[in-house]
Amino acid sequence: MNLKIALLTGVLFSNVLHAQEMIRGLVYEDVNQNGKKERREKGLPQVAVSNGVDVVLTDQSGAYQLPVRDNSIFFVVKPNGYQFPLDENNMPEFYYIHKPQGSPDLKYKGSEPTGKLPKSLDFALLKDETEKEQFSALVFGDPQAYNMDEIAYFDEGIVQEISNREKFAFGLSLGDLVGDDLTLHDPYKKTVGKLGLPWFNVMGNHDMNYDVQQDVLSDETYQKNFGPNNFSFNYGGAHFIVLDNIIYPNPRTGKGYLGGFRKDQLDFVENNLKFVPKDKLVVLAFHIPLLHDNSDVFRNEDRQRLFDLLAEYPNTLSLSAHTHLQRHNFYTKEDGWKQDKPHHEYNVGTTSGDWYSGLKNKLGVPTSTMRDGTPKGYAILNIEGNKYTFDYKVAGEPEDYRLNIIFPAAVQQKYLRRHTLSVNFFIGASSDIVEYSLDGKEWKKMNHTETEDPSFQYHVLKFDNAETMMDGRRPSNAVKSTHVWQAKLPGKLQAGQYTIQVRATDMFGRTHLQTKDLKIVE
Template sequence: MIKNFVFICLFLLLSPAFAQQVATGFVFEDINKNGKKERREKGLSGVAVSNGREVVLTDASGKYSLPVGDDNIIFVIKPAGFAVPLNGFNQPQFYYIHKPKGSPSMRYSGVAPTGPLPKSVDFPLYSSEEPMEFTALVFGDSQPYNRQELAYFQQSVVEEAKREKGAVFGITLGDLVGDALDLHQSYIEVMQAMGRPWYNLMGNHDMNLDVDRDEWSDESFEASFGPANYAFSVGEAHFIVLDDILYPDPRGGRGYWGGFREDQLDFVENNLKYVPKDRLIVLAFHIPLFHINEGSFRNSDRQRLFDLLKDYPNVLAMSAHTHLQRQNYYTQEDGWHGTKPFHEFNAGTTNGDWYSGKLDERKLPISTMRDGTPKGYTRLKINGNSYDLAYQVLGMPADYQMHLFHPRVVASNRGTQAGIFVNFYMGHKDDRVEYRVDGGEWVPMVWVDTVDPEFVRQVMEWDTSENLMPGRRPSNPVNSTHLWRGNIPTNLGNGVHRIEVRAQDRKGNTFTQESEYLLADPVIN
């Protein structure tokens, strides 16, 4: 009986389903930057290394050990004060893919067979002075469906953003391409021009759609970009990047659902064990958390994430996906139990409204988003464990943060239902937006939940044109979360009158914009 039991145990341990190896290696300071650990190069202790679920710290000699199966990516979690190597396209090289048999057969190729596990999987780091105050660039969905749209992205966004001064790295928040995964390499080549380390995360349009397991939906992404879940530190900020798309939808069908697998949340939990509570935690994923219903994001996953982070007073989440821009603040009503609201910035996209709209003087689509936000990108400004966000509208000065809509001419001394509308792109309904006319008293504007009339005007150009216009009609307008309204004074006398608007966000940043309108005698038939 005992012999049979031992035989069964040995059989199970040796069977492929139970096969597991231990990956070992060193994290070391690569003084000569050749990527190889040499005798005089010391190992670095206390550095976190992960297999995508477990997280361990290197010992006094810089050595680590982690269990791996036949589908793991082992990666170092870059500590502050160090840099990782970059390849020729400025992609951070901080991981080793272990897929002995490679990816399963799919329409778009995944990872080629990697063969046996190396005797030592080592990770070189370079000592690097990192300031506590720095800027990172944040791109929402680039999402080109073809090479023409990739060229639009390159000629508009990349050509402008590459001239940014002082940004130490960048990140794209998913939907790097639009389902055509063979464009991933072309996207990488375009992004090389940014000239700085660039991180990427997976969106729902970067997935392998011809698989029946969520763990395989990122095979092509992994082949081009490495792990879909990882982390790194810069200064006093700790970044956690996650794939938050469950595919196929575990509820059934071939769609997707916002959420996380258990192993992903285990990774977050195990990683946070080694992150001090006074650090700034910056989360980056594609689908926003703000849909507080089971239709868009799995409640239990959002709740576990909230529970893991509740003791960190400084947290920022960044998402994209919606092709809108909004600020989301979660409180106890939403399941967040931290000391202050959990802030999620749902970033506008670099492709705007899917490369639609009128063409500018360079024959590039204007592509304003459906909530009236012009396409652009974001600067994430970090100082110690605090942060600020600034939106850069393409082709405009850095302080251009809103646009005004109002009639150009109004009948004097006659009531009107027309109004002055302000679209404050980074605004939240609790922000203070005021206006005054001709230098008078500042008057609070009222936040309104409606469509941006300026964007409505742009769409109506297409629908009322007698001839086909170049480009593609924009999408229909949707309600904006950052729109304010004020009344138009009509009793100021005929002539031109000056409108001034000032908006202040939660960080105390104040922005201004001006415009004019004309008061004239009513026309009487």
């Protein structure tokens, strides 16, 4: 009996020790940038470190300790005034993968066995004298190349056109970095690496391992290639939280995926926010929009817990992609948001546009306008303190090209009223004001109308009515756009030459102007 008790006690004691296994280490300033902690290099206090769930701060000497969780990733949260070391493709090096047995055998390779943890797991940071409260960052939606030809389209159509790279602090891709073939992660990294900016990444549903039966294993290859798919960092007056919000397989059906978060991910958000001042701008970045009106796409209870965690943060923004459209979602108390001011989610247009479809331009790159009439391009997030604005840069067009005016260049006077003036304001929200004027005279308000973009429909019809082979792939069918405004021109205009001027005032009070010449003939 005594032997049995002793054995049982030993087993319990062993389990307690295992449950309490801790990793210790230092966060330090890597003065000589050699990636090794040296005696003269000081530890950094009050820096957050995480195992993907728990979050702790370093002490005055830069030391930390965290519980060990198998098959997890340890990482440091970038504090203000410092930057992460970068690899040869400008991907931040801020994490340590802990998978003692390695990844399971998958179609696309995951991590090799990492074995035992080091005695001290140290993280290097570099002093950054250039970080400012006012900064801009590039935001890419869905590069999503399915082959090397499309990697080349991404390179030539997006990356190579960004000439003013020095104005950006870093870049962020919002998932679907590639299109299912995860061997393309490396070419993708080399391509964005050309920009010379620190580049952060979000996991998308086309970046996953599909040959698994548990969501926690769907990111094995992604983690090998990019590190943690849930992490955070500080820059200026903003705190960024990057999350993987794809649950695979869908727990409701066992097939496909569902938008949402696991409990451990939201536990990380909760633990992370304990060390984020309430006056910070909290920017959430994930792939699938929160889509408050469709519980078949996003799990409502997960969104609600996220909203609950943000209840005391008055300055927030969410960034998503996935839809290959561009729109703004505003979440109110009716949607479970806890504050009077709605939560803004910017669903960013994509760098692949409509999946690299459409006619090719002079570079041989598909124009790939999205189904809502938004041209292929990328967003620019501008932050000053805890406030933000954004711009959308259309690929291959001048920086001030923000509107598409849709109206014939010449019409007969008697048929003028048969035509509708349509304007697609690419970054527009329904509350924005769009007006038109003829020859700079009276400004008249246009009506916001959720409808298909006529110019996009025209491009689709070119393919549908082609009598010779078209140079490109047929675009997808048009969908209703959330950023089209319409008006009828006065019916009594005399024959002559006119200039249609359009003025759009966005949610930040900025005005955007575009003009188009019109000839009216008898």
